[in-house]
Amino acid sequence: MSLQEIGESRNSTDRITIENLRKVYGSGDRQVVAIEDFELHVPDNEFFCLLGPSGCGKSTFLRIVSGLIDHEGGTITIRESDTASDRPLTNMVFQEHGIFPWMSVLDNIAFGLKMRGVPKRERYDIARTYLKKVNLSGFESAYPHQLSGGMKQRVGIARAFANDPAILLMDEPFGALDAQTKEQLQEELLEVWTDAEKTAIYVTHDIEEALMLGDRMGIMTARPGTIKEIIDIDLPRPRTKETRTLDEFVQLRNRVWDVLAEEFARSAPPGEDT
Amino acid sequence: MSTEQGSRWSSVRDYLDETNERDLALNLLLPFVILVGWEIGAWAGLINTQFFPAPSAILGVAGQMLADGSLVHNTLVSLGRIIPAFVVASAFGIVTGLLMGWSSRIDTIIDPIVSALYPLPKVVLLPIIFLIFGLNDLSRMVALGAAVYLLVTINTVGGARQVEEAYLEAARDNGASGYRMIREVIFPASLPHIFSGLSLAMGISFILIVVVEMVAAQSGLGYIIWNSWNLFTIKKMYVAVITINVLGIVFTYGIEAVGSYLTRWQERI
Numbered sequence: 001m002s003l004q005e006i007g008e009s010r011n012s013t014d015r016i017t018i019e020n021l022r023k024v025y026g027s028g029d030r031q032v033v034a035i036e037d038f039e040l041h042v043p044d045n046e047f048f049c050l051l052g053p054s055g056c057g058k059s060t061f062l063r064i065v066s067g068l069i070d071h072e073g074g075t076i077t078i079r080e081s082d083t084a085s086d087r088p089l090t091n092m093v094f095q096e097h098g099i100f101p102w103m104s105v106l107d108n109i110a111f112g113l114k115m116r117g118v119p120k121r122e123r124y125d126i127a128r129t130y131l132k133k134v135n136l137s138g139f140e141s142a143y144p145h146q147l148s149g150g151m152k153q154r155v156g157i158a159r160a161f162a163n164d165p166a167i168l169l170m171d172e173p174f175g176a177l178d179a180q181t182k183e184q185l186q187e188e189l190l191e192v193w194t195d196a197e198k199t200a201i202y203v204t205h206d207i208e209e210a211l212m213l214g215d216r217m218g219i220m221t222a223r224p225g226t227i228k229e230i231i232d233i234d235l236p237r238p239r240t241k242e243t244r245t246l247d248e249f250v251q252l253r254n255r256v257w258d259v260l261a262e263e264f265a266r267s268a269p270p271g272e273d274t
Numbered sequence: 275m276s277t278e279q280g281s282r283w284s285s286v287r288d289y290l291d292e293t294n295e296r297d298l299a300l301n302l303l304l305p306f307v308i309l310v311g312w313e314i315g316a317w318a319g320l321i322n323t324q325f326f327p328a329p330s331a332i333l334g335v336a337g338q339m340l341a342d343g344s345l346v347h348n349t350l351v352s353l354g355r356i357i358p359a360f361v362v363a364s365a366f367g368i369v370t371g372l373l374m375g376w377s378s379r380i381d382t383i384i385d386p387i388v389s390a391l392y393p394l395p396k397v398v399l400l401p402i403i404f405l406i407f408g409l410n411d412l413s414r415m416v417a418l419g420a421a422v423y424l425l426v427t428i429n430t431v432g433g434a435r436q437v438e439e440a441y442l443e444a445a446r447d448n449g450a451s452g453y454r455m456i457r458e459v460i461f462p463a464s465l466p467h468i469f470s471g472l473s474l475a476m477g478i479s480f481i482l483i484v485v486v487e488m489v490a491a492q493s494g495l496g497y498i499i500w501n502s503w504n505l506f507t508i509k510k511m512y513v514a515v516i517t518i519n520v521l522g523i524v525f526t527y528g529i530e531a532v533g534s535y536l537t538r539w540q541e542r543i
Contacts, residue, residue: 091448096440097438097444100445100458100459102465111445111458115454116449143538
């Protein structure tokens with residue numbers, strides 16, 4: 001099965017089209033269907049949040065889209081960049097251990113560009129631009145062990161934006177951070193994303209985070225994973241601390257919570273997040 | 275940041291300086307007591323100086339050997355055997371280990387041989403190696419190299435197998451594969467293990483060089499030790515023993531210093 005297909009999707013405003021996606025782990029009697037009947041269309045420049053209980057297959061889904069793992073059925077169509085053809089189709093911001101401890105901050109940010117063969121001076125120029133955008137100026141020669149958890153995730157975000165992929169994939173990048181750092185980074189991420197005009201798929205299990213970040217939110221069911229409901233998040237941008245106090249925000253949160261509650265109940269006992 | 279980093283580094287250095295000074299004094303205490311005791315014992319006739327000549331007498335012979343050039347010559351001969359064997363064998367060992375860590379198929383093919391030969395005392399191979407390569411320096415270096423190669427391979431593969439899947443995944447997602455995966459991820463991630471292998475291998479090299487030179491060699495520090503024993507020139511023997519010891523320490527620490535510089539990205543506790 002081909003990992004990613006490049007081409008025109010039926011709806012030309014869609015950056016990515018996923019149809020009938022199916023992922024199976026194991027074989028024979030011990031087969032586990034991780035994802036089934038998964039369908040998703042994400043238009044250009046949309047920030048799409050994927051929300052679901054532990055083990056519902058949302059990380060698996062991201063890894064399929066990124067081409068890191070195979071899938072057993074269905075199609076993924078990603079519309080290539082209109083401008084630069086050497087851009088990667090996808091690039092991922094990982095939750096943990098996504099940046100390399102043996103590389104300086106700058107080398108980490110420039111890593112994808114280096115793998116793509118971008119000349120040294122050019123890739124460092126690009127890397128410095130994003131270093132600044134994620135507020136890490138002055139840390140370019142620091143090693144990751146000298147950074148806090150939030151700073152490490154900024155490096156991961158800077159690398160992904162520096163790579164300039166057609167689609168940005170984020171796998172709970174702030175999942176391991178404390179609440180305050182998380183809110184701070186959410187705002188910073190939105191700033192960088194707004195400047196970059198980029199399509200993003202963001203996986204999280206945090207309802208408020210999804211509401212703060214996304215244009216739309218897909219709520220996944222437990223195994224086999226599929227999208228149960230898509231909710232439009234019509235909250236004004238830029239989103240700030242005040243956004244959380246809006247009536248619409250509270251109403252949306254309650255609505256999502258009702259949908260999720262059923263799924264949490266179904267997916268118990270809590271399993272490993274795959 | 276620069277000031278923050280600067281103060282952190284200087285405080286680390288202060289800490290090291292303090293502990294170094296204190297530790298160094300304690301480290302040197304026992305050797306000093308032993309040497310002084312030995313010297314006094316030798317002069318007072320409490321120790322048999324035929325077997326344990328006074329340190330000052332050994333020093334005198336060392337001076338003679340330095341003057342006639344024999345100490346420098348034989349040291350260089352020994353180093354001339356150790357260094358090429360060590361460098362070539364480590365390079366092959368690192369490459370083998372990285373390939374094994376990178377590809378489970380290569381690992382499956384090579385692992386049985388490496389694991390089977392590793393526990394074998396390499397000295398027992400010496401007669402076979404002499405049979406194959408003749409009674410010459412090449413044989414001695416092959417014996418040394420075999421030990422170094424296996425040790426470095428085993429340690430490198432230990433590091434390469436333990437590279438976190440998350441790093442490999444992130445590298446793949448950023449377009450790394452094949453050689454560049456090894457160069458950019460597996461190799462640097464394995465460096466701490468590689469250097470502990472190199473440091474062990476250096477220690478083994480100094481043990482083996484003595485054994486190898488004791489057997490049918492006409493030069494080298496190991497030869498001096500064996501020859502002095504046969505001729506009962508015990509002071510010469512001590513000079514060679516101490517020289518080997520000092521060189522072993524210097525080279526092993528040298529490797530550790532290079533290693534800790536190259537892995538300065540690691541969090542140190």
